[in-house]
Amino acid sequence: MGQMTRRDFLHVAAGAAAVGAAGTRPTSVRAAEPKRGGTLRLLQIEPAVGFNPAMEGTNWPETQRMVYNGLTDYGPTGELVPGVARSWTVSDEADTFTFRLTPGITFHDGKELTSDDVRFTYESIADAKVASPLNVYVANLKAVETPDKHTVTLRFSGPNVLMMPGISPVGILPKHVWAGTDFRKNPALAMPIGTGPFRLKEWQRSSHLVFEANRNYFRKGRPYVDQVIFKVVPDAATGIEAFKNGELDMVLSQGMPGGLPYAQVRQLIDAKPANIVFHEFVQNFNQNLWMNCAAPPFDNAKVRRAISHAINKELIVKALLQGFGRAQHSFLGDLPGHKWAHDASLRSEYSPARANQLLDEAGFPRKGSSRFAVTILATEGFRVKLSEALKAMLAPIGIEASIKSYTWATYIARIRQERDTAGCLWTIFSSRQVDPAFSMDNLSGANVKPGGANYCQWNNPRATQLIDAARSTAVQEKRKGLYMELQRLVFDETPVIPLYSAIGVDMFHKPVEGVFSIDGLTGTLTSIEGVWLNK
Amino acid sequence: MSLHRYVAGRLAQSLFLILLVISLGFFVMRLAPGDPVLYLYGAQNVSAETLDAMRRQWGLDRPLWQQYTAYVGNLLQGNLGYSQLNQQPVARMLARIIPNTLLLMIPSLVLATTIGVLLGILAARRLNSWGDYLVGAVSMVGYSTPPFWLGIVFIVVFASGLRWLPTQGMSTLGSSAQGLARALDVATHMVLPLGVLVWWYLAAFARLTRASMLEESRKPYLMTARMKGLSEAHVIFRHAFRNASRPILTILGLHLGTMFAGTVMTEVVFAWPGMGRLTFNAIIQHDYPVVLGVFVVTGVAVVMANLLIDLLYVLLDPRIRYG
Numbered sequence: 001m002g003q004m005t006r007r008d009f010l011h012v013a014a015g016a017a018a019v020g021a022a023g024t025r026p027t028s029v030r031a032a033e034p035k036r037g038g039t040l041r042l043l044q045i046e047p048a049v050g051f052n053p054a055m056e057g058t059n060w061p062e063t064q065r066m067v068y069n070g071l072t073d074y075g076p077t078g079e080l081v082p083g084v085a086r087s088w089t090v091s092d093e094a095d096t097f098t099f100r101l102t103p104g105i106t107f108h109d110g111k112e113l114t115s116d117d118v119r120f121t122y123e124s125i126a127d128a129k130v131a132s133p134l135n136v137y138v139a140n141l142k143a144v145e146t147p148d149k150h151t152v153t154l155r156f157s158g159p160n161v162l163m164m165p166g167i168s169p170v171g172i173l174p175k176h177v178w179a180g181t182d183f184r185k186n187p188a189l190a191m192p193i194g195t196g197p198f199r200l201k202e203w204q205r206s207s208h209l210v211f212e213a214n215r216n217y218f219r220k221g222r223p224y225v226d227q228v229i230f231k232v233v234p235d236a237a238t239g240i241e242a243f244k245n246g247e248l249d250m251v252l253s254q255g256m257p258g259g260l261p262y263a264q265v266r267q268l269i270d271a272k273p274a275n276i277v278f279h280e281f282v283q284n285f286n287q288n289l290w291m292n293c294a295a296p297p298f299d300n301a302k303v304r305r306a307i308s309h310a311i312n313k314e315l316i317v318k319a320l321l322q323g324f325g326r327a328q329h330s331f332l333g334d335l336p337g338h339k340w341a342h343d344a345s346l347r348s349e350y351s352p353a354r355a356n357q358l359l360d361e362a363g364f365p366r367k368g369s370s371r372f373a374v375t376i377l378a379t380e381g382f383r384v385k386l387s388e389a390l391k392a393m394l395a396p397i398g399i400e401a402s403i404k405s406y407t408w409a410t411y412i413a414r415i416r417q418e419r420d421t422a423g424c425l426w427t428i429f430s431s432r433q434v435d436p437a438f439s440m441d442n443l444s445g446a447n448v449k450p451g452g453a454n455y456c457q458w459n460n461p462r463a464t465q466l467i468d469a470a471r472s473t474a475v476q477e478k479r480k481g482l483y484m485e486l487q488r489l490v491f492d493e494t495p496v497i498p499l500y501s502a503i504g505v506d507m508f509h510k511p512v513e514g515v516f517s518i519d520g521l522t523g524t525l526t527s528i529e530g531v532w533l534n535k
Numbered sequence: 536m537s538l539h540r541y542v543a544g545r546l547a548q549s550l551f552l553i554l555l556v557i558s559l560g561f562f563v564m565r566l567a568p569g570d571p572v573l574y575l576y577g578a579q580n581v582s583a584e585t586l587d588a589m590r591r592q593w594g595l596d597r598p599l600w601q602q603y604t605a606y607v608g609n610l611l612q613g614n615l616g617y618s619q620l621n622q623q624p625v626a627r628m629l630a631r632i633i634p635n636t637l638l639l640m641i642p643s644l645v646l647a648t649t650i651g652v653l654l655g656i657l658a659a660r661r662l663n664s665w666g667d668y669l670v671g672a673v674s675m676v677g678y679s680t681p682p683f684w685l686g687i688v689f690i691v692v693f694a695s696g697l698r699w700l701p702t703q704g705m706s707t708l709g710s711s712a713q714g715l716a717r718a719l720d721v722a723t724h725m726v727l728p729l730g731v732l733v734w735w736y737l738a739a740f741a742r743l744t745r746a747s748m749l750e751e752s753r754k755p756y757l758m759t760a761r762m763k764g765l766s767e768a769h770v771i772f773r774h775a776f777r778n779a780s781r782p783i784l785t786i787l788g789l790h791l792g793t794m795f796a797g798t799v800m801t802e803v804v805f806a807w808p809g810m811g812r813l814t815f816n817a818i819i820q821h822d823y824p825v826v827l828g829v830f831v832v833t834g835v836a837v838v839m840a841n842l843l844i845d846l847l848y849v850l851l852d853p854r855i856r857y858g
Binding site: 041047049050059128129131132133135136184189190204205208231232233237238239241245247248410411412416417420428429431438447449451452453 | 576593
């Protein structure tokens with residue numbers, strides 16, 4: 001692979017144009033011509049609270065993508081394809097991005113989308129006053145230029161390797177609706193206006209969201225269905241029962257924080273129901289086991305490595321996840337967005353003997369059967385089950401673990417804000433891994449302070465240097481070298497123990513066609529405009 | 536003291552009580568670490584500075600006592616506040632949800648009370664018969680089974696298994712039915728959650744009625760009534776039950792209040808969009824104004840229900856006088 005050049009991006013754009021409007025996964029059966037009409041009913045576990053992409057960040061992508069289009073979009077195999085931008089060029093330094101917009105795209109209220117709207121959206125995300133959760137990805141935005149109605153150029157003060165994979169698919173806001181208003185009080189919060197394939201028609205919070213087809217959608221002929229309903233069912237088990245019962249047409253893995261109810265899904269797949277189709281795909285997140293590296297006993301790298309040898313990752317995947325996962329050994333998971341940088345040679349063997357030896361060396365001899373006690377922090381549900389498995393795996397090496405369970409907000413506050421984690425272990429997903437730069441933030445020294453995303457408080461100057469260097473160059477070969485060194489360093493020091501990456505399952509009843517489930521990206525989300533009902 | 540003054544006094548007392556509940560709630564909620572900002576963005580790679588900026592925007596950076604006085608000040612003006620997390624006024628959220636909860640709560644209380652009382656009377660009348668044991672067993676099972684578990688069993692049996700009824704929700708998705716058809720649709724969705732709630736609540740009523748009726752049945756005035764030649768139905772319902780009903784009313788009053796807060800687990804299992812779900816979500820999300828709003832509304836409901844029950848006592852028992 002060469003560097004991320006302008007030519008590569010043009011190539012991607014051209015390929016995407018060739019794929020065009022074909023929304024189906026190559027492997028799925030395609031009927032001759034999509035049929036029109038009907039209502040599609042989907043499950044949402046955690047009710048969406050908002051739609052403004054600048055404010056919600058990466059929360060609720062499944063409903064955000066209904067209403068908005070980004071500059072780019074994801075194609076059937078996860079590549080970037082044109083969104084409202086029909087083409088784009090990137091400077092060799094990846095600090096200047098020029099997008100050419102498709103003319104004639106209109107928002108749901110009839111106003112045309114122009115380069116001004118794009119500029120407004122990106123300036124809002126970067127604006128400290130808006131406090132967008134995405135601002136960290138455009139922190140070095142220098143200027144947004146709009147030479148004409150359909151051209152927009154974003155200039156950064158250095159390379160921005162996350163602009164294309166991470167930020168360009170974020171939805172474009174209508175400037176005339178949001179400019180000069182209080183983002184937290186605008187009426188469009190409840191009735192979002194975008195350019196997307198659907199418009200929000202009815203929103204009964206904690207019950208359902210009804211979307212109706214946008215008949216002026218710029219991708220002519222789409223969407224195929226007239227109406228899409230997201231039904232909020234807070235209990236995943238009830239939700240899947242409703243799906244089995246035919247009350248819902250589709251269940252997407254994307255909308256399930258914490259993962260699928262694995263046993264139930266396995267049972268459903270094994271029953272081989274004739275009327276249900278399953279798509280299994282690699283989700284773009286890793287489950288990681290974190291420790292507080294700033295306090296004993298986990299301030300000792302030998303102790304941390306001992307833990308990693310004590311954990312049988314394959315068993316966790318097999319028994320707890322019912323096979324819906326893959327054991328991981330590098331913090332940069334083996335995911336499609338990381339392929340070019342992933343170090344497959346790293347491997348932490350399951351070996352309690354080696355773990356015991358390391359703990360002896362670290363100066364924690366057994367007193368009776370036990371060496372020392374730790375606490376595993378958890379949240380109700382799957383995380384408690386996972387913690388119980390971890391506890392059982394720590395016992396043979398003389399570590400006595402007790403489990404404390406909290407609600408999510410208290411859990412994350414204790415870990416991230418209070419830093420009240422001395423002698424604790426806990427699990428948190430690294431999500432949305434479309435580029436190594438995303439998850440590596442979690443280990444940067446810049447995020448060690450309370451509130452920062454360096455949960456384990458591992459402050460390694462060399463690692464921070466490598467993380468910064470890999471973000472401030474666009475030359476992929478160079479980045480790869482830096483990430484290789486970084487992965488080896490993280491592996492040796494073990495501030496965090498990667499456990500597994502998730503496998504998602506999208507399920508739908510037979511009449512649903514045109515679904516593609518994208519490895520490593522956002523599941524089926526973007527394809528709802530291409531979904532149709534064969535009945 | 537006249538009845539009016541009694542009621543006015545009780546209301547003033549209640550106002551104070553509600554304020555106390557809100558104040559307690561306000562500070563107790565803040566004891567647990569965590570806030571709505573972390574709930575939403577805690578797992579994203581947001582910088583510590585941005586999280587602080589959000590807290591400033593949401594007014595969570597001010598000293599706690601300032602937030603408290605601001606909240607109470609607004610409340611006294613009838614303003615229940617704004618949920619930053621849900622991006623809308625709390626009053627609007629509650630107004631949408633309360634009817635759904637009432638729809639489930641009123642029928643289940645009416646049914647549970649009626650069936651429970653009748654079963655209780657039956658059991659007391661035929662003491663130690665198989666009927667008595669059956670009523671005892673049914674109420675024991677209902678009362679000792681966790682409602683969410685019973686809910687899942689109902690779903691598995693009646694919805695997924697027999698396919699008689701829908702698994703969840705308040706109405707069929709995407710249905711455009713109106714009028715009678717719509718009412719029928721909602722009614723079929725109500726059957727399972729209603730079944731769980733009625734079974735759960737009727738146990739208390741049946742047991743209490745049985746005990747209360749047994750106590751009355753030993754009293755001499757019933758013998759007098761029978762000796763006067765009154766019909767057995769008259770003796771039971773006009774005389775015995777009237778006197779036995781006071782503890783039942785007390786329990787009813789208690790349930791009226793607590794049910795208003797929503798039957799959390801039942802609503803979660805059946806995805807019923809009611810107060811219980813709202814409260815559950817708000818607590819999980821640390822959405823403080825919503826939780827407090829629920830406290831206010833529930834507090835008022837409990838107070839009103841109990842006042843109503845107290846007034847009913849007077850009707851039932853002429854010996855009771857206020858003042």
